[in-house]
Amino acid sequence: MTNPLLLDWATPHGIAPFADIRAEHFEPAFEQALRQHRAEVEAIAANVASASFDNTIAALDASGRLLTRLEHLFSSLTASATSPALQAAQRALAAPLAAHYSAIHMHGGLFARVDELHGRRQSLELSPEQLRLLERLHLDFVRAGARLAPAYQARYAVIVSRLAELYTRFAQNVLAEESGYQLQLRSEDELAGLPAFVRAAARQAAVDRGLGEGVHVITLSRSLVVPFLSHSARRDLREQAWRAWVGRGDGGQPATDNRAICREILALRAEQARLHGHACYADYALEDTMAQRQPAVQQLLDRVWQPALTAQAREREAVLGAMAAAGATHELQAWDWRYYAEQARRARFALDDAEVKPFFALDRMVAAMFDCAGRLFGLKFSARPDIAGYHPDVKAWEVTHADGRLCGLFVQDNFARPTKRSGAWMNPLRNQSTALGATPIILNNNNFARGAAGEPTLLSFDDVRTLFHEFGHGLHGLLSSVQYERLAGTQVLRDFVELPSQLFEHWMAEPEVLRRFARHWQTDEPLPEALLAKLQAARQFGQGYETLRYTASALVDLAAHALPQAPEDVVAFEQQVLARYGLPAEVGLNHRLTHFQHLFSSAGYAAGYYVYLWAEVLDCDAYEAFVEAGSPFDAATAERLRACIYSSGNSVEPGAAFRAFRGRDPVVEPMLKDRGLLTA
Ligand SMILES: [Zn+2]
The missing domain is CATH 1.10.1370.10 (Neurolysin, domain 3)
Structure with missing residues (x-):
């Protein structure tokens, strides 16, 4: 059997053929991808021609395509649709992957070329973007230990690999505690205070967990536990839910205790910093x-x-x-x-969540964010129901510019599941790069509590903010227009990366947007002006x-x-x-x-x-x-x-x-x- 992860993907936009992919494909595919990347890098380092931007810097940026494609796919699946087999692969691969990148960054011959070019970068007649790439890659090498003495490099590589293992275990422990927890509500008394939308979501969570009629479940998913804490009149149950929520990983469950892991991570990071000559x-x-x-x-x-x-x-x-x-x-x-x-x-x-929510159906809010992106940036989103994701919840849209040029593919996965980590995030399945001829494929993940069967999923004002936030990251990935992959999309300095996402949140609160898209899901009545005014007044x-x-x-x-x-x-x-x-x-x-x-x-x-x-x-x-x-x-x-x-x-x-x-x-x-x- 050929491994589908190693083939060219003759799919729309070259998206992964999810239906063909099994957890056991990853380890052999990674093995081959690592080998391939190593060979490419060795060839760059061994080039007899003296170092040039093209034969070293651009070549490095273009190298490791198979590996990058695999890493994007693997991190998506392990975050959004994991399984014991994927988790085992994740544990097995964490350290070798970290070691691979350490070996590249500590490759003496390779760094000598990068460093030599960096030393005379002003005389290379580079474009501003090329200069930026050279400086970025040089810094990547230095920060990963390229300049350390060999004895320290060996220790540094051990630290980085061990950290990768610990990160994996930490995340898997959190997921285990989150998906293992359920507060079951079995009587009207236990449901006291909960408005219809919380009951509907809690009932759906019970159905998802195979529980019979009359049972409602509160999970530790933010979009369920926060409304529960806001509305439940049962103080004892609020306390239970709160303690479970804030107690994740703190030793209440010995098998998934994260305290020692946190401590070891902090210790290794402190040592890592010392090797670089920093105090902390x-x-x-x-x-x-x-x-x-x-x-x-x-x-x-x-x-x-x-x-x-x-x-x-x-x-x-x-x-x-x-x-x-x-x-x-x-x-x-x-x-x-x-x-x-x-x-x-x-x-x-005089404002009540339960009164507001019927105006914020998920589909309408998705339409609202697409409309904002259209009015601001001229983007057009066309649904592609023919493109299958890794789960039936996943939806795809083809994105085009105002002049009809293809922009990329936008993929969204909106609902909480026991196999998905908590929170909301964006990740690329493929980054944009003109040099590689790559259009972006961008994935947004949310963890909304799904509405009851036959009813739409209703969002809180905060949920809508999260939806727009992640889409702001999505636009950062989709609108990316750079030559080199390393500089594409959201790969910016990390205190800049939340600018496009948080900025986009501002449009969801614009009265002009709300008037048009916030409509009652049953009556189609627009958000009443009085309610809009109250929402604005209560914002702070x-x-x-x-x-x-x-x-x-x-x-x-x-x-x-x-x-x-x-x-x-x-x-x-x-x-x-x-x-x-x-x-x-x-x-x-x-x-x-x-x-x-x-x-x-x-x-x-x-x-x-x-x-x-x-x-x-x-x-x-x-x-x-x-x-x-x-x-x-x-x-x-x-x-x-x-x-x-x-x-x-x-x-x-x-x-x-x-x-x-x-x-x-x-x-x-x-x-x-x-x-x-x-x-x-
Ligand atoms: Zn963000």
């Missing part, structure tokens, strides 16, 4: 960001912390008021906050709480990676940091360390959870450009946005890209204003 991992990680140094990050987090504490204290008064009105005499705990905040919000703004309510939750996680992340050595006990360390900053007990963390996938499922956001706030400074300021232009769809501003931000990938230094769009450096005030923290 945060210094090493931040060197390759816009922020560059810890004080810049700390300053931003400090800037919002006090105003957020003040805002949350005000919100607390409203929450305590709601408790008093309900005759509750117990202490305000973390599992009470959302419930009484929802009551306070309802009382103050709860921002104190939300800002604290987020910022506390970012502070813990930074503190954990600023240590010269791993803490003895990560849970105790987390508590110390929170106590130092005075996080009110009723708030609770956004992500605790033992399930903080941003930090420990890869190095992607390690010492980097701050990037959302950093990018928010950029996105709020960027959106002001549309406000100043007088329309959220101002054509000239949109064209500048496409050219400077969404299509340029990493071909331009991010600060310069922002200045090209905005005409100046970003300022922090629009972000503070947007969160209601300016006057606090």
Whole structure:
């Protein structure tokens, strides 16, 4: 039998032939892909001709095609439709893959060529993008240990491989705890307070788990547990759900305890940083960001912390008021906050989630985001029901430019499943590259709770924001227009990567968009103006709480990676940091360390959870450009946005890209204003 992973894929857009692919195909395919990539790289290093941009830098960018294609596919499947066999392959492959890249980056002959070109880069007469690629690849080599002495290189490679194994185990433990948990609700009494949409989603979750009539299930999926915490009148059940949610990985279940894994990861990262001559991992990680140094990050987090504490204290008064009105005499705990905040919000703004949701059917909101992309960037989305994904939930659209040119393929997978990791994310199945003649294939994953059979999936306002957020990343991938793959799409500095995604969220809240697309799924009645006004008025309510939750996680992340050595006990360390900053007990963390996938499922956001706030400074300021232009769809501003931000990938230094769009450096005030923290 031929292995389908090794064939040319004669499919629409060259998307993977998912139906033919089995878990057991991956290990042999990776073996061959690694061999092939090694041979390509050896040939580049052994070239008798002296190093040139084309025979070294462009050649490196073009190498490893089979491997890259496999990695994109494999990481998609293990994240969205995993199985015990895929998980076993993932555990088996993590270390060899890491070792492969270490060997390339520490290849003396290869680095000598890259380094020599880098040394005389100004005299090579390169285009700006070529110069950027050369500098980027050179930095990739250096940051992966190319300059270390051989003895240190050996140790460094061991660290990197071990980290890859630990990341895999961490993620698999979190998934096991999430998919293993269910809070079953079996009586009207246990469903008390839950509006129809929560009941429908909880019933569907029960059906998905093969449970019979009359049973409802609350899982740890955010789109189920958060509405449950906001609406359940059963304080004891809220406490149970809350403890399970925030207790993931913290040792309650010995088989999936992540505490020792966190500690070992932190220890190895500290050692990795020391080998590079840094005092701590945060210094090493931040060197390759816009922020560059810890004080810049700390300053931003400090800037919002006090105003957020003040805002949350005000919100607390409203929450305590709601408790008093309900005759509750117990202490305000973390599992009470959302419930009484929802009551306070309802009382103050006469606004009720259950009243809003019928206007936000998933399909309509998808149509809304496509429409915004059309008006801003001229993109057109045509459904391709003939293209099959890895699961029946997966849908594909062909994307074309205004002039009819093919842009790429957009793929979406919207629903929570036990085989899918939590959260929402974008990942490419193929990156754009003119040099390789590659159009992008971009996948968006969400974890919405599916509506009951025969009914649409209804989103909360927050869910709609998530939908637009991931689509913003998707547009960053789709609109990419660069020569070289390494610079394509979202492969930008990580405190820039959330700019296109968070910026796109602004359009979902535009009255003009809501009026047109937010329509009642049963009556087709548009969102009433009064309800729209209430939504706008209530927007900043709860921002104190939300800002604290987020910022506390970012502070813990930074503190954990600023240590010269791993803490003895990560849970105790987390508590110390929170106590130092005075996080009110009723708030609770956004992500605790033992399930903080941003930090420990890869190095992607390690010492980097701050990037959302950093990018928010950029996105709020960027959106002001549309406000100043007088329309959220101002054509000239949109064209500048496409050219400077969404299509340029990493071909331009991010600060310069922002200045090209905005005409100046970003300022922090629009972000503070947007969160209601300016006057606090
Ligand atoms: Zn994002």
